[in-house]
Amino acid sequence: MKNVSRLDNGGPRQALPTWKTPVLTEKLPWQTERIPNGLWKDRELRIEATRWLLRVTKKRPEEITVRDFDENGLHGVLVRCGTSPYLALKEAEVFSPDFKPWMVGTHVPNGFWKSKENRIDAVKWLLEKTGKKPEEIDTLDLRSNNLHGLLMHHRGSTFAILAEAGVLSSDFMPWQSSMHLPNNYWDEKETRVAAINWLLKETKKRPEELIGDDFEAHSISGALRIFKYSVYATLLDAGLLPPGFKPWQMAGGTPKGYWDSADHRKDAVMWLLKRTGKIPETLTGSDFKENSLVGLFSRVYRNSVLAALIDTDIAPQELMPWQMDIGVPQRYWKVKENRVRAVRWLVDVLTKEGKIHDYTDISTKHFHDKKLGGMLSAFYHGSAFAALLETGVASSDTLPWLMKMGVPNKYWGGRENRKKAAVWLFNKLKSEKRITAPEELNRNHFLEFRLSGFLGYYKGSIYSLLVDTGLVPQDFKPWAMNTHVPNSFWSSKENRVGAVKWLIDKLMKEGKISDIRQVKKPQFVENGLSGISNGSKARYSNFVYDALNEAGLLPPGLKMWEMESGVSKRFWNKKENRIDAVLWLVKVSGKRPEEIGRGDFQRHNLLGLLSRYKSSVFLALREAGIVVDQDSLDESKRRSMTNESFNQTVLDAMQKFIKETRE
Numbered sequence: 052m053k054n055v056s057r058l059d060n061g062g063p064r065q066a067l068p069t070w071k072t073p074v075l076t077e078k079l080p081w082q083t084e085r086i087p088n089g090l091w092k093d094r095e096l097r098i099e100a101t102r103w104l105l106r107v108t109k110k111r112p113e114e115i116t117v118r119d120f121d122e123n124g125l126h127g128v129l130v131r132c133g134t135s136p137y138l139a140l141k142e143a144e145v146f147s148p149d150f151k152p153w154m155v156g157t158h159v160p161n162g163f164w165k166s167k168e169n170r171i172d173a174v175k176w177l178l179e180k181t182g183k184k185p186e187e188i189d190t191l192d193l194r195s196n197n198l199h200g201l202l203m204h205h206r207g208s209t210f211a212i213l214a215e216a217g218v219l220s221s222d223f224m225p226w227q228s229s230m231h232l233p234n235n236y237w238d239e240k241e242t243r244v245a246a247i248n249w250l251l252k253e254t255k256k257r258p259e260e261l262i263g264d265d266f267e268a269h270s271i272s273g274a275l276r277i278f279k280y281s282v283y284a285t286l287l288d289a290g291l292l293p294p295g296f297k298p299w300q301m302a303g304g305t306p307k308g309y310w311d312s313a314d315h316r317k318d319a320v321m322w323l324l325k326r327t328g329k330i331p332e333t334l335t336g337s338d339f340k341e342n343s344l345v346g347l348f349s350r351v352y353r354n355s356v357l358a359a360l361i362d363t364d365i366a367p368q369e370l371m372p373w374q375m376d377i378g379v380p381q382r383y384w385k386v387k388e389n390r391v392r393a394v395r396w397l398v399d400v401l402t403k404e405g406k407i408h409d410y411t412d413i414s415t416k417h418f419h420d421k422k423l424g425g426m427l428s429a430f431y432h433g434s435a436f437a438a439l440l441e442t443g444v445a446s447s448d449t450l451p452w453l454m455k456m457g458v459p460n461k462y463w464g465g466r467e468n469r470k471k472a473a474v475w476l477f478n479k480l481k482s483e484k485r486i487t488a489p490e491e492l493n494r495n496h497f498l499e500f501r502l503s504g505f506l507g508y509y510k511g512s513i514y515s516l517l518v519d520t521g522l523v524p525q526d527f528k529p530w531a532m533n534t535h536v537p538n539s540f541w542s543s544k545e546n547r548v549g550a551v552k553w554l555i556d557k558l559m560k561e562g563k564i565s566d567i568r569q570v571k572k573p574q575f576v577e578n579g580l581s582g583i584s585n586g587s588k589a590r591y592s593n594f595v596y597d598a599l600n601e602a603g604l605l606p607p608g609l610k611m612w613e614m615e616s617g618v619s620k621r622f623w624n625k626k627e628n629r630i631d632a633v634l635w636l637v638k639v640s641g642k643r644p645e646e647i648g649r650g651d652f653q654r655h656n657l658l659g660l661l662s663r664y665k666s667s668v669f670l671a672l673r674e675a676g677i678v679v680d681q682d683s684l685d686e687s688k689r690r691s692m693t694n695e696s697f698n699q700t701v702l703d704a705m706q707k708f709i710k711e712t713r714e
Contacts, residue, residue, distance in 0.1 A: 091127040138160050250266065261301075261303070572595055593611055
């Protein structure tokens, strides 16, 4: 083989080996379109080619990549060097003595990290380069220093890398750092126990107080993995829980899926009975909640104690849901079959106990005594009859007001129910010849047949009841009945005026009065109008006079004391009323003051007024301003006083009275 010149690092040309095939002197062998077979078997040629690559790329050795070889026709060199730029560069002797394979910008030689010596060497080099403590090293340090392969060899575990290199202190807790632990790190029980004891010390908790978040917050959640992240199972395996301790007593509750096991559920309920010392039917939801079984109670049994007892085969077969102290499950009564079952059970039990003869004797108390009050209130508005009717125990033609328990709540709110009861009552009394017309009904009739609630719907007004139920016409006069007329009726002036005019017309036609002055209060009472004054915003101060006056039936100027009914006692309490009456008396009598006597007061229905003056006519005249003093007007002056001067005196007094009244 002939020699040809070749290049080295800036030195003089050296002879290159000759080849069987001609070598073009214009181009280097690897620059031809077709590289001769076996070209790169020559080590010297490979070295020359690698050194040439450094010159043409102007890169440092550690910057050379696979791509540089490929783009410059030197792929064959890499193939001969196991595709490793590092081996190619090393073969060319271009590295400094302390240069490391991973310092090249590409991968290290195949199989490099299989050598423990290489791995340890890399770790020590990394510590020296970064100046960090072993426990401070993280994956970023490894990746940024081309040690990806080292991470891959230890499956991403920084801890495994450092532990193998023997650079960690004996008391180092790997979970205290950010380094990634190997997947099998927690497989050893000794490791898990040590970590948990450290966690207890750090959190200052008892074992049963630990929760999953404690493990997570202190970077040892991996210790839970082997037991499917169950804190209870992990602590139990570590021997750190008291004897007989149950998983539901843990602060974090039971493991996921724990209650899927029927054995676990029964164990919990039996444990609860033993712990509380109760019998099954007295268990309550609070017992579950107060003993750390709220998850089982709410999620599995939907807050139903009975469901818990039935599921665990602990409840007696004859035990009914409503007999439980805790009551029935949620929405239980929304199912009609459950309500039917309960009502029929109640009738059967009460009959066997001799407490009722048949269903008509049942009362709301019976429902409550047998723990069915909730159903009665929620679905029947507290009406036992409604419960009996809906469940088919009572027949549809049963009259609810004849039942001992009375009618259902809001029963009288239905007009058809009211009409049915009114017609029934009237027909029954009429058939017994106790009444002949609806208006003869009275309160006792309603009480006799347990219809007081019916009458109460109309606030005690039989008239309103009869009109509403159609037993009397709409224009029927309520005062024509010997019953109470509702106060609301008299709130209308039209009703009051109509009633008064009706009364006067009736009295006139019957010949009981010939003059409006003859009307008296008893006549109002006798004709059912005693409550008429209740409708006026300001009650009538004088019943008869005010009622007639409001109806416009009094002649102009007619005074109240002119009525045979007289005035009320309080009327004379007002001074202006007394003066008005005295002046009126003097005027209508046509007498001089000294001639007025007791008989004048009596004849004009004013004895009540005179009694206010202790029967003294003089005091009455003096208050009215007609006389001033007993001695100021001697006998001669009184006798000589002319009718004209007297009349003037009275007129002056009246004008003075009117003026003072207006002021």
